Amino acid sequence: MIMHWLPYVAAAWIFLMGCYGLVTTRNLIHAIVCLGVAQSSTYVLLLGIGWTRGGTAPVYSDIGPHRRVADPVVQALTLTDVVVGAAVTALLLALTVQIATRLGTIDPGRLRSEEPE
Amino acid sequence: MSQLLPLLVVVPLAVAALLAGLGHLLPRPVADAGAIATAAGCAVASGWLAVGTRDQRAAAWIGDWRPRHGESVGIALVADGWSVALVLLTAVVVAAGLVFSWRYLEETSATYHALTLVFLGSVSGFLLAGDLFDAFVWLELSGVAAYALAGMRVEEAESVHAALEFAVVNTLGGSCALVGVTLLYARTGELNLALVGQRLHAHPADPLVALAFALLLVGALVKAAVVPLHFWTADTEAAAPSPVCGLLSGAMVAMGGYAVARWWWVGFDGVLSRHLVEPLLVGLGALTALLGAVLCVQQRHIKRLLAYSTISHSGVALLGVGLLDEHGFGAAAAYLVGHACVKVPLFLASGVLLNRFGSVDAHDLAGRGRGLPATAAVFAFGGLGLAGIPALGLWWGKAALEHTLGVDHLSWLVAVVVAAGALTGGAVLAAAARVFLGRTAAGLMLAPAVVLLALGTAVAVVPWVGGYGADAAAVFTDRRGYVAAVLGGAAAPVRGYEPSPWTVSGLLLAALAVALAVLVAAWSLWGPRIRALVTVGHGLHRIHRAPMPEQVGWLLAGAGVIAVWLAR
Secondary structure (H helix, E strand, O other): OHHHHHHHHHHHHHHHHHHHHHHHOOOHHHHHHHHHHHHHHHHHHHHHHHOOOOOEOOOOOOOOOOOOEOOHHHHHHHHHHHHHHHHHHHHHHHHHHHHHHHHOOOOHHHHHHHOOO | OOOHHHHHHHHHHHHHHHHHHHOOOOOHHHHHHHHHHHHHHHHHHHHHHHHHOOOOOEEEEHHHOOOEOOEOOOOEEEEOHHHHHHHHHHHHHHHHHHHHHHHHOOOOOHHHHHHHHHHHHHHHHHHHEOEHHHHHHHHHHHHHHHHHHHOOOOOOHHHHHHHHHHHHHHHHHHHHHHHHHHHHHHHHOOOEHHHHHHHHHHOOOOHHHHHHHHHHHHHHHHHOOOOOOOHHHHHHHHHOOHHHHHHHHHHHHHHHHHHHHHHHHHHHEOOEOHHHHHHHHHHHHHHHHHHHHHHHOOOOEHHHHHHHHHHHHHHHHHHHHHOOOHHHHHHHHHHHHHHHHHHHHHHHHHHHHHHHHOOOEOOOOOOHHHHOHHHHHHHHHHHHHHHOOOOOOOHHHHHHHHHHHHHOOOOHHHHHHHHHHHHHHHHHHHHHHHHHOOOOOOHHHHHHHHHHHHHHHHHHHOHHHHHHHHHHHHHHOOHHHHHHHHHOOOOOOOOOOOOOOOOHHHHHHHHHHHHHHHHHHHHHHHOOOOHHHHHHHHHHHHHOOOOHHHHHHHHHHHHHHHHHHHHO
């Protein structure tokens, strides 16, 4: 029973920890990593949903057609999700570099006061 | 006809890839012409498709991977009157922005054109997606293009900072939507929206389904700039280049409202209780409409003013969607189209001011706009259009919404709609009067603004368009027909009923809103300052300058409220 709920509890915990980090952050790099943490909760959730007891990887080249396998859809979704996350993270880091050069700080609480009004 | 659907997504993305790869070899006018031609081609194709899908749907399964025995792993694209109409709107807004940028963003490379076309392709993909995960991917892709466009001017610290806030808040909203999609997949074993809807209908709803809907709502409402998920809007649209603001205000915000309606009508109508969802959406819509409108008044920064008014009008549209009936949706969709046809010209005109004077502060510019009669005219018509003056832009959707509210015995909400129009319109008129009259030719850049205003007028007054909107709304809200179109099967044809906006009450309400707008404008120019109101205004404004972590906090608080409300 605990094993059944564990992935869902873990996913919720990871998401909330990422959000906690985002709300309390004092550093943009830290914030971007926290956003990545929150996003990675969806990978855990997807994999938890696709898991089957006694199932193996859904690659039919080396197993028989009647073997029980994990849901092949969720790994495709997870992979797509990872790609989307990577694109966002790269863009955010590039923006952070620009902010650091223009404003000389990456503390989100101090950025506004450094800007010319 | 359904063969055309994938092309609306693929062609802009392919041209974007070409421009991104070969753009540095091409002379700038070639990049401009190619991008504009692509957007215009998409507009023509979606217009042609729209005429064909007026009262029916077109569905395409990519690679012909159709469902077998009620199970599907393929990806479906579905078009009906309103989704295609919004693709058309996006293509027109993108084309207008590109024409404007020809002169406005002379220093940018072809990357700008590539990103704009990625935005167009992914918004089309989102509007046509018949698959929840696909919808999420397009939502994120259009987001990534928009973040990059918003932060395009890397030499402006404010612009880059706003883009970062925009990206963090929207990505978190997107993650919420993805969790919602995942929960639905866990429950139904399907990602195709029609099949998800069918499976959800087979069982009574439980808290998991309600939570999934709440999370999907969070993802959509962040895009729609609805309170309290709207904090990115003002900062981003104040700092981003004007044509990009047009894309955000005209297309991205409309995407949010569309998503709420699509997911409700195909997935959750009849599964979750209307008595729970309707007050939530109508309440959030009304609150957003009023808050945005109040923030508009007293705002000196013209682009920030326009951003607040976008928030307000998006709230009005959500109010219409939240009525959860065919007429409410039709009115909201028409309202969003009309809004784009007014707001995008206003943003482009503010870009002309920025280009000419290097500022969009109405007090700094006092009287300096005298030599720009065409820009002044766009601002004047835009202000009146936001107030809902008959025959211009918002008039069609606004009159239909007021009529529907009357029929639904929610007449008191008409006051919210009128107030939103009067305050936002009045604020624009006041800013325009300050800049263009005061104490005291930008041909190619203004041409798209004027064309869009004219288009908005055409949309509002041509009876065929009204009938089209009503028919398309009837099709949109018909779940059985949607399922039949995607999965095969016969659907009974539906016809919409469109009340004419030219009624006495409609005209009187419009006159009231316009009169109030003029009054608001006059008051903010010459009226006495009421200290309490000014203090409240400054306080609200300061909250909207919150740093990014606080904005995330607001988003989470809003998500919590929505989830708790729906889980009752």
